[in-house]
Amino acid sequence: MATLKETAGRWGNMTVRYDGLTVEWLGYATARVAAVDGPTVYTDPGRYGVLDDYWTRDGDLVLVTHDHHYDPEGIRSVADPGATLVIYEAVDPDRIDRDVESVESLSDDYDVIRVDDEAEFEVELDDGTVTVWTVPTYNDPEGPRADADGTVPHPEGFGCGFLFSIGDRTAFWPGDGDALDGFAELDVDLFLANIGGGDIVSDRHESADLAEGMAPELVVPIHYDTFDALEADGEAFAGDVASRSIPAALDERSVNR
Template sequence: MSTTYGGLTIDWLGYATSRITDGERVVYIDPGRYGVLDGYDARDGDLVLVTHDDHYDPDGIERVAADDAVVCVFEEIRSEEIDRESRPVSDLEYEIRRVGTGDSFAVDGIKIEAISAYNTSEGHVRADGTPYHPEGEGVGYRLDFGDTTVFYPGDSDVIEEYEGLTADVFLAPIDDAFTMSPGAVLDLAERIGAELVVPVHYDTFEALEADDEAFAASARERGLTVELLSPEV
């Protein structure tokens, strides 16, 4: 199940994995983890974006990336520091770009901005009070396709770096376990002027369970357009 906006077709493939295409260029964000791409072997991605180590999945990248893909990976991801089996970024056989917070660049005519992503001390924290995602350990991405902009915040609370941000499409994590709360999502959607809100990053496992129908109802009460997608691959 897909949705369309401004010449773009958007799919949510499960967990944080989104596929966006304008019919010529194909972009994937945070492909893989937790088996969400089992059985998926499109290998049609021109651009693959990875936000932080929780979403770094070499197998997932290989399932979505075309042979000549550009794979952009947050610069602080180190496979040897990930507490699960992984492979070094340098082993991926694509054009690799390491991305830092605040970087702006273009790939295949798509303008990309890497925006800081983190949990605040007042937001989502562990039992000892430390944020699940400290500042400096990940990014979100704003994509400009020319006529339409898309924002995915990664694993983050609402942070000051979003001041002045605008986007037509908001890929909104709604799990409220490691990312901003549903209410904060709606507030942010209004602030950035989102014309379409697409919930992602929920229901993959128990900690991410969310009531997407209640979220959609709240969004519509506030005059927002929301599209619930089925994460089938």
């Protein structure tokens, strides 16, 4: 059985410790997952002030799922000078309605890997090897976040989800979309659950159902409450998951609201 505990971490937040890993939610979609004496991985760093004054720059591997989470300033605030950035192939700074640095410019300073949504590869890092898999993630055009004509905020092909091996565990960050049925077939130890809901992504009920089907050893909810459209009850989600005999842990103190 996995063991976990929560202890006070840097910046005053609560750090979840789980079988040789530390897990911190830094706000919005940014999670820091680090192995003891091993690599440190960040998911979708930045936006909405969540990394203001955060310049740790200890990330060996940075994963970016789609345009909405592409924030070069956030990437630079977490990435080690020798970091590898894995960026979904459809991320297009020219299409983003913000003034952002190009991917080509980032590649001048970091190793950048562009991926589709069916990739599997190993990243050799100074602190160890991380295996990365990508999966399609999207809002179902016939699902609860679709308009009458099937228009959705995250259509198929717009973004991807990431699985990554770290330490002896595999973590899963699905990115933005619905809690797709196929996710339950993945072999996942740590599920970074997207619970913001609304008209954007899976809500806490859908992610709890997914967690039950997936049966990970630990669930940590992220991507909620950063702004009003993502308001969700993390404690209720954790209780719902725990009632299904799946350990859940909250890391809410670090969120910049």
